[in-house]
Amino acid sequence: MQRRQLITAAAAATTSLLPLWASAQTLEKPKVTIAVGGKNLLYYLPLTIAEQLGYFKAEGLDVTIVDFAGGSKALQAVVGGSADVVSGAFEHTINMQFKGQAMRAFVLQGAAPQIVLGINPKTLPNFKGVADLKGKKIGVSAPGSSTNVMANFVLTKAGIKPSDVSFIGVGTGNGAVAAMRSGQIDAMSNLDPVITLLQRSGDLKIITDTRKTSDSEKVFGGPMPAGCLYAPQALLDKAPHTIQALTNAMVRADKWIQQAGAADIIKTVPEGFLLGDRAVYIDAFIAAKSALSPDGMIPEKGPQTAFRALASVNPKIAAAKLDLNAVYTNAFVKKANAKYPKG
Helix, strand or coil: CHHHHHHHHHHHHHHHHHHHHHHHHHCCCCEEEEEEECCCCHHHHHHHHHHHCCHHHHCCCEEEEEEECCHHHHHHHHHHCCCCEEEEECHHHHHHHHCCCCEEEEEECECCCCCEEEECCCCCCCCCCHHHHCCCEEEECCCCCHHHHHHHHHHHHCCCCHHHCEEEECCCCHHHHHHHHCCCCCEEEECCCHHHHHHHCCCCEEEEECCCHHHHHHHHCCCCCCEEEEEEHHHHHHCHHHHHHHHHHHHHHHHHHHHCCHHHHHHHCCHHHHCCCHHHHHHHHHHHHHHECCCCCCCCCHHHHHHHHHHHHCHHHHHCCCCHHHHECCHHHHHHHHHCCCC
């Protein structure tokens, strides 16, 4: 009798594990490496929230996040095969199609770029307009990154060629702050919390701000999708269940952020993200919250806006016949929202 009870109990325990085991089996690639350029940025806050709150693990994923100095470096990691997915700027998918490599965005983190272009009051005390940046040194997270693209776009609109200035990679943390305060650069294209920290200390004067969707649309002339998860089309084809799991986690994070207060964010993000000043980080979060995606959906007109921004700087892209429908999909996001309607 006792032996029969033990067998029954063991069978019950095994049965209880079947759903989890079956779920894990559906993932073609349960171990995923995500490359990101500036993990501490509010631009990528949903990625950090998904990691810190265990949303990836809840989907059966074992995710490793590797941080780089900028988005272009993160992209190189995926192209080189050392990472599977990029947490980066949407416009890179268009650039890569132009270069003959199919990359596709599948879940959005940012509804606006949140990138700010500001000048150094110490080195440019008599600054009057963007034209004054000709011949100057402009700090960006990394050459070729979204901060570089945004600066190029603003310069071009003012009649300045990107080759008329010197772009310097300064990262997205304390190094960027030090470069500005020491006068190594005359201007900076960067993101929060770096921007808010420098602005509050009087070391940066903002000239172009895309931290609000309304301001971003004025700058770019339409909805400009920003931070997202994107990957080679081959991965989406081979591992759709894995991509769906990643999307589920990110959509939950997007929705959690919209319901969170500043205190919730401070408790959740790593201490190192705060750059030694919680008040600055809170202010930065409040400024960025409305620019973060509420549901992971990529706007239908977003790819066209991103294409126009890139084409304004690169005539070769302007003349290229690209399939903008191939650089994104909302199919996974729609399923994620159905699964987690409230986050």
